[in-house]
Amino acid sequence: MKKLVLAAAGGLAALSLATAAFAQGPTEKVRKLNLYSWPQAALPQSYQAAQLIAQQWRQLGLDVEVKPLQRQQQTQLIWFSRDKWDVTMWRMVGRPERSDPDEFLYSLYHSSYAEKGYNFIGYLNPEYDKLAEKQRTQLDREERRKTAFEMQKIIDRDQPQAFLVHPKYALAFNKAVFKEDTVVNQSGIGIRNIWTFLAIQPLGAQKDLIINSNEVINATNPLYIGGAVDSWVTDLIWDRVMRIGPDGMPKPWAAESVTWFDDKTVDVKMRTGMKWHDGQPVTLDDVIFSFQAPAGDKAPMYKPFVTDIASIEKTGEQTLRFTLKQPNTTFLTATLAKINLIPKHIWEPVLKDLAGKPETAEQLKEVSKIGSGPFKLVRWAPNEEILLERFGDHFQAPKVQRWIMRIVPNAEATLGMLKRGEINFLGMFGGDAEVLIKFAKENPDIAIRSEVDIGFEYVAFNNRRPPFDDAKFRRALSAAIDRRLMVSAAWQDYAIPANSHVSPVLSYWHDPAVDNMKTGLAEAKKILQEAGYRVVGGKLYYPTGKQEKLATE
Amino acid sequence: MRLVLGRFTHNALALLAVTTILFFMFRLMPGTPLAAFINENLNADQQQAMLEQFGLDKPMWQQYFIYLANLLQGEMGLSFFQRRPVMTILLEVLPNSVILTLTSLIIAYIFGVVAGAWLAWKRGTWIERAAVPAVLATRAAPEFWIGMVLLAVLSFNAGWFPSGGASSPGMAYSSNWDRIFSLDYVHHLALPVLTLALYLQGLPLLLMRSNMLEVMHEEFVTMARMKGLSEWRIVIGHAARNALLPVVTAFALGVGLSMGGNVVIETVFSWPGIGRLLVQAVSVHDYPLAQGAFLMIALVLALMNFVADLLYMVLDPRVSHGRKG
Numbered sequence: 001m002k003k004l005v006l007a008a009a010g011g012l013a014a015l016s017l018a019t020a021a022f023a024q025g026p027t028e029k030v031r032k033l034n035l036y037s038w039p040q041a042a043l044p045q046s047y048q049a050a051q052l053i054a055q056q057w058r059q060l061g062l063d064v065e066v067k068p069l070q071r072q073q074q075t076q077l078i079w080f081s082r083d084k085w086d087v088t089m090w091r092m093v094g095r096p097e098r099s100d101p102d103e104f105l106y107s108l109y110h111s112s113y114a115e116k117g118y119n120f121i122g123y124l125n126p127e128y129d130k131l132a133e134k135q136r137t138q139l140d141r142e143e144r145r146k147t148a149f150e151m152q153k154i155i156d157r158d159q160p161q162a163f164l165v166h167p168k169y170a171l172a173f174n175k176a177v178f179k180e181d182t183v184v185n186q187s188g189i190g191i192r193n194i195w196t197f198l199a200i201q202p203l204g205a206q207k208d209l210i211i212n213s214n215e216v217i218n219a220t221n222p223l224y225i226g227g228a229v230d231s232w233v234t235d236l237i238w239d240r241v242m243r244i245g246p247d248g249m250p251k252p253w254a255a256e257s258v259t260w261f262d263d264k265t266v267d268v269k270m271r272t273g274m275k276w277h278d279g280q281p282v283t284l285d286d287v288i289f290s291f292q293a294p295a296g297d298k299a300p301m302y303k304p305f306v307t308d309i310a311s312i313e314k315t316g317e318q319t320l321r322f323t324l325k326q327p328n329t330t331f332l333t334a335t336l337a338k339i340n341l342i343p344k345h346i347w348e349p350v351l352k353d354l355a356g357k358p359e360t361a362e363q364l365k366e367v368s369k370i371g372s373g374p375f376k377l378v379r380w381a382p383n384e385e386i387l388l389e390r391f392g393d394h395f396q397a398p399k400v401q402r403w404i405m406r407i408v409p410n411a412e413a414t415l416g417m418l419k420r421g422e423i424n425f426l427g428m429f430g431g432d433a434e435v436l437i438k439f440a441k442e443n444p445d446i447a448i449r450s451e452v453d454i455g456f457e458y459v460a461f462n463n464r465r466p467p468f469d470d471a472k473f474r475r476a477l478s479a480a481i482d483r484r485l486m487v488s489a490a491w492q493d494y495a496i497p498a499n500s501h502v503s504p505v506l507s508y509w510h511d512p513a514v515d516n517m518k519t520g521l522a523e524a525k526k527i528l529q530e531a532g533y534r535v536v537g538g539k540l541y542y543p544t545g546k547q548e549k550l551a552t553e
Numbered sequence: 554m555r556l557v558l559g560r561f562t563h564n565a566l567a568l569l570a571v572t573t574i575l576f577f578m579f580r581l582m583p584g585t586p587l588a589a590f591i592n593e594n595l596n597a598d599q600q601q602a603m604l605e606q607f608g609l610d611k612p613m614w615q616q617y618f619i620y621l622a623n624l625l626q627g628e629m630g631l632s633f634f635q636r637r638p639v640m641t642i643l644l645e646v647l648p649n650s651v652i653l654t655l656t657s658l659i660i661a662y663i664f665g666v667v668a669g670a671w672l673a674w675k676r677g678t679w680i681e682r683a684a685v686p687a688v689l690a691t692r693a694a695p696e697f698w699i700g701m702v703l704l705a706v707l708s709f710n711a712g713w714f715p716s717g718g719a720s721s722p723g724m725a726y727s728s729n730w731d732r733i734f735s736l737d738y739v740h741h742l743a744l745p746v747l748t749l750a751l752y753l754q755g756l757p758l759l760l761m762r763s764n765m766l767e768v769m770h771e772e773f774v775t776m777a778r779m780k781g782l783s784e785w786r787i788v789i790g791h792a793a794r795n796a797l798l799p800v801v802t803a804f805a806l807g808v809g810l811s812m813g814g815n816v817v818i819e820t821v822f823s824w825p826g827i828g829r830l831l832v833q834a835v836s837v838h839d840y841p842l843a844q845g846a847f848l849m850i851a852l853v854l855a856l857m858n859f860v861a862d863l864l865y866m867v868l869d870p871r872v873s874h875g876r877k878g
Binding site for chain 1: 701708709722821
């Protein structure tokens with residue numbers, strides 16, 4: 001009896017609350033939201049995360065449907081039809097040059113990238129824009145760090161999207177073949193990096209490093225940024241003035257030294273005695289040519305990285321002076337450690353030949369194999385393998401004789417290959433992390449190394465459209481997501497929760513203050529209520545007066 | 554001769570229809586090849602230039618006739634994604650697919666025909682009762698499953714065969730022929746062939762068995778028995794020869810069908826064949842390459858269909874005589 005009275009009272013209370021809501025004037029129900037994701041088969045973790053998110057959002061009174069789309073279709077919709085979607089799963093991957101936080105700090109949220117480019121969520125904030133531009137001019141690292149922290153706090157406050165996790169990648173190698181302590185971990189990247197490939201030391205007769213990839217290589221072209229796998233290869237064949245070191249900082253590579261003369265001038269002293277793979281010497285003219293070649297319209301992908309250069313002068317036998325149009329702190333990482341050094345005697349005629357034609361140098365699959373890097377390209381069979389050989393004349397010649405990458409689309413077969421010695425370095429693993437751990441336990445020769453990624457997985461909100469134009473609504477939706485459950489259920493503990501575009505592995509730049517976001521369903525409901533949202537009959541309604549006006553449907 | 558010509562025209566028309574359907578099918582799929590080149594640095598003009606370069610700015614019917622005209626000259630165009638001639642790419646992988654398919658089919662059909670004839674002979678015995686369900690099971694099991702089981706047992710555990718690829722890492726050959734006739738290639742070929750053969754043998758075996766059962770009740774078999782011929786001669790020389798006809802058709806069609814249907818086996822064994830190429834091409838909207846690959850499969854299918862017709866004429870005189878009577 002007592003229960004019944006209580007229930008009746010509760011019902012009355014709910015009814016009066018509902019009436020109260022309507023008494024404030026008519027409000028509109030939040031429309032059904034489509035949460036786009038990749039298909040389960042393509043990215044199982046991300047798909048499962050989407051399902052968890054949808055469940056949690058439904059408890060806020062939202063109508064949510066998870067819609068898997070093939071990758072190309074998703075790209076088509078999200079990237080090219082920017083005002084036609086609400087919310088989608090998305091990811092940013094780690095790359096060595098992303099070890100400088102600039103790429104994520106700037107391009108993900110700067111308003112100039114909203115129409116085309118990485119700010120596809122359409123986040124517009126003049127305050128953030130100013131800071132993004134400012135950090136590029138701050139040569140003092142401490143000062144720049146303060147700005148980076150400020151930017152992370154703004155993103156934490158505004159939640160233009162909900163960060164989910166930084167994945168952890170487990171890679172492996174055979175320690176019966178290679179000396180275990182010669183494998184180098186690069187922060188935010190893991191053991192599959194050039195430093196490992198240079199230093200790794202064979203123990204016995206097997207002098208070849210054989211690595212797998214489940215993706216095909218598109219091109220070996222130093223003027224084209226292809227897929228991730230392409231860059232593993234171009235990294236080894238072509239040198240750069242600087243390279244991102246294992247600590248994530250740029251360090252002189254083909255240069256002996258790189259120094260800032262003032263905030264717009266960089267002095268570079270090149271190494272002596274470098275050679276191209278065809279035996280010709282690497283000259284200062286080659287270096288200058290390498291930075292001038294992308295400035296035209298024949299290498300559009302690399303062009304943005306050289307547009308800041310006003311001039312390059314020879315100042316001595318081995319020295320060059322770069323003068324910039326404006327101060328740019330990212331010049332070392334984004335330009336000197338990114339632009340591939342290419343031989344003028346090979347590329348000048350190629351680019352001349354392209355002049356006046358619609359084609360760019362990017363369309364060329366393989367113009368020439370000649371670089372000056374620690375490995376030289378010997379043979380490339382697109383669906384099977386690519387074979388590089390040690391370049392003995394290099395200033396840091398590798399210890400392994402050959403570097404062979406096999407294309408293996410079957411994740412389970414890669415483990416079989418690792419066991420049989422058909423590969424001895426697991427460069428990527430598309431299967432279940434638990435399977436890999438179990439495999440290593442059964443095969444004591446296999447050593448596993450895992451590393452948190454610079455990249456992250458997130459739910460992107462379309463900031464252009466209601467209800468996501470409201471920061472409070474976004475904050476509530478972000479708070480409703482249980483990231484710990486997600487890490488264990490979807491990523492099997494091979495990830496850490498995220499709330500910043502600067503990964504905790506970049507410990508110098510990551511602001512720990514944003515790590516402890518208040519989350520939970522209760523918190524999410526509280527935020528919504530405070531912002532004027534109401535739940536009526538289990539459905540979420542907008543605050544009074546707010547209407548869904550969509551530019552296009 | 555007229556019959557041969559007729560069959561030929563028939564197949565050519567079928568190919569034209571396939572070409573047309575392929576052309577429009579890919580272009581009506583959602584998405585454009587540009588999405589594969591997603592790149593923040595391409596502005597609207599550059600995107601337009603790229604479309605023009607691919608010829609995608611012209612009306613579709615115009616694109617279609619350009620495509621047909623080029624095709625007649627044996628020109629399949631450049632792959633959007635790989636940026637190399639489609640023909641070159643196809644010819645790189647075609648031998649691998651043909652060898653995998655033909656070897657498996659020949660093994661499967663020789664085994665299937667012999668075992669099928671034998672099982673028909675053993676009708677009603679325990680051998681038949683055990684063998685038929687076993688054959689049905691291998692036929693019903695998914696290819697990838699058979700493949701994974703064989704990999705796990707014969708490669709991962711026993712270590713007898715490599716786990717994938719067509720040759721050992723870093724092996725160099727002076728020509729593709731050298732490679733194909735190398736022991737290393739055969740070693741790599743063994744597991745995929747075994748998998749495919751296991752999967753394929755059910756059809757010829759069951760077909761042969763049921764044909765044999767029918768033929769054995771025919772009058773000419775009784776006649777042969779009355780002539781006092783040995784059982785063996787009756788089976789091989791009279792019954793089997795007649796029961797073989799439908800199996801020949803199945804074989805020829807099987808070549809064409811499994812040429813394109815090897816995607817699964819090629820993926821499981823990382824075999825560099827036309828199936829994997831096709832899947833990649835479709836997923837990145839590489840129209841010329843996907844069209845080329847499909848067309849190649851259709852061409853092989855039509856060709857084998859034609860060969861089956863010709864073989865029929867040789868094996869069964871009634872087919873070519875029927876026209877006169």
